[in-house]
Amino acid sequence: MNTPHPSSPTPPPPAEPTRDQVRRWRRYLADEIAEAEIYRVIAARKNGPERDILLGLAAAEKRHEDHWRALLGEHAEDLPRPSPHRVLLRWLARLFGSVFVLALAQRAESDSPYAKDQHATPAMAADEAIHEEVVRGLASRGREQLAGNFRAAVFGANDGLVSNLALVMGIGATGVATSVVLFTGIAGLLAGALSMAAGEFVSVRSQRELLEASSPTQVTLEAAKHLDLDENELVLVYRARGMSEEDAVHRAQERLGHLSCDCNPAFSAHPDGSQGPVDYSEDHEAIGSPWSAAFSSFCFFASGAIIPVIPYLFGMEGLAAVALSAALVGVALLCTGGVVGLLSGASPLRRGVRQLLIGFGAAAVTYVLGLLFGTAGI
Template identity: 80%
Template sequence: MSTAVDRPGRPGVEPSREQIRRWRRYLADEIAEGQIYRDIAARKDGVERDVLLGLAQAEERHEEHWRRLLGPHAANPPRPSAHRILLRALARVFGSVFVLALAQRAESDNPYAKDQDATEWMAADEQIHEEVVRGLASRGREQLAGSFRAAVFGMNDGLVSNLALVMGIGATGAAPSVVLFTGVAGLLAGALSMAAGEYVSVRSQRELLEASSPTQVTLEAAEHLDIDRNELELVYLARGMKPEDAKHRALERLGYLSCDCNPAFSARPDGSQGPVDHSESYAEIGSAWGASLSSFLFFASGALIPILPYLFGMTGGPALALSAVLVGLALLFTGGVVGLLSGSSPLWRGLRQLAIGYGAAAVTYVLGLLVGGSVG
């Protein structure tokens, strides 16, 4: 099978200026991507480090492809794209899930799929790299999922609810001190409500999962069971195992069949074995206290932003306008962070958050105008 590398790289075939310019851009980006993975790997260990170094080696192979095609034109490659420059800077500072999420988006933008000068294996590499980085990023997402979810939702709720409250009261023509007091009351009430609700929610979820988790009772009672009335099978059937698998596992536990399993392990519904480690099982949920504290702090910090102009003595329309601008910037930021971590477009998520927040504020502002006009 002929590949694209045979055509532009043949002796006597001089590449066009457009090809040289494109290949040099590819070369610069491949060099940058390889360095990004090495920088992140320097902060990791074990399997994650090996995987990242493997990605860096793959980028080096792509780099060599473009060097072969460019020949003498490969000297002094240009600066990489702005996106990759940002990634490289972040990787050197953080080396965290945020950088991996950005790298995932960079890998999803695969120019080789439609470029005849790239080989099929290079295009396939880029597709696989996206999945590899997605897998690495998912580990960090799981660790952040519990408290981070509460933090982001708490801040967004604080931003939107207090902006709507301030806009509604401000539109009635109330005194600035009334608007400020209302905003502070909304901050405290909302933060306490969010903290209490998040604690109850996460705690209840963990308790439900704990109640459904297998225990070691079967191991303790197994030696006293009657083989002819093998109720141990019912335990495994209730966990979703097939009848033949349940019978086999029960005989193993009773000692009638050889079993290389550790007594500290318990069977899962699919028949696999593994230690019962609730801390790992509930990693995505997070701790109740952690989620509660995150909700309180981030709701309060979000709810503080709409009342900042009033805290600094501003009044009337300018205070409302500045409040809306500050909250808009914060909504763009929080929406972008959520988009980044979820692997979607940060800009789109930020704009969506902005539209939701401004929509709610517009409704209360109009209501405030109507109430203020009727009272006046």
């Protein structure tokens, strides 16, 4: 058992703690045990500094646990279940690992009641405040690793949800046949997904073409032996790549064989001004393939756009189909909004509700327009 933190002396317990105090301290103790376990579970999947940091957090929670055990005495047995939030975090940690759990744990640390509880030491309140920043730093690493393709997937699916729900709601409100709504929804899915895929293909392809146009070629090596030594055009090549005149002259002399050097032929100036070999293949790999980017965008958008159409695929019609479509999309919007909140470090619930309101707002506008310009009006 860890000894109490030297700067966190345990205050003497009240002569006879009240039932409310015992209940509150038991809840604190259960939560501290759960939090320490959460950090240990995540640490078991990590290596290096991150593992050490997480184990340090678990050790701090153990000190807090010892504090409440000392105050509770005989009441420290048969503890209640931790708060539902911490039960969820513990389950997620065992199932999924760290990224989302750390983002949620960050918010849990920020909601610590110790600053307002006279039986929690100032050092414990300070620990919790520091823990929030530590977990924020760990969570930000995870967000950076996850932010690329996963963020694109979430936003692509969200675009499909909102745009196709608005389309289906608007057409459905006009009073046309169910088959028309169904085919309109499918057409919206394909049109939106193909548009996203085409846009992503063009974007990635253009980036690769720009990079290829900026990459140096081997023509300088082939032409070097024919250059006029008094008017060395090779110097201009290297100066155009960002070298100083002195470095360009030196590099040209190496290429012409007047100086010995085992440097990479793709030598150029780095964007930050440093000198050294540049591997342009890494830039191409970072940008990715235009075909894979297009396919991913198509699938992300389609995965969201299919949800509003589901009731119509099963033959539902009228208000029942509209209501079920809105309900399914509402659940999906809450999920995608919550994920965006986790990735951005904001409240998942608040982001989910915001996304829900935006999606339903767009759908409500098109639904009203559909009512106004329905089959009767047309």
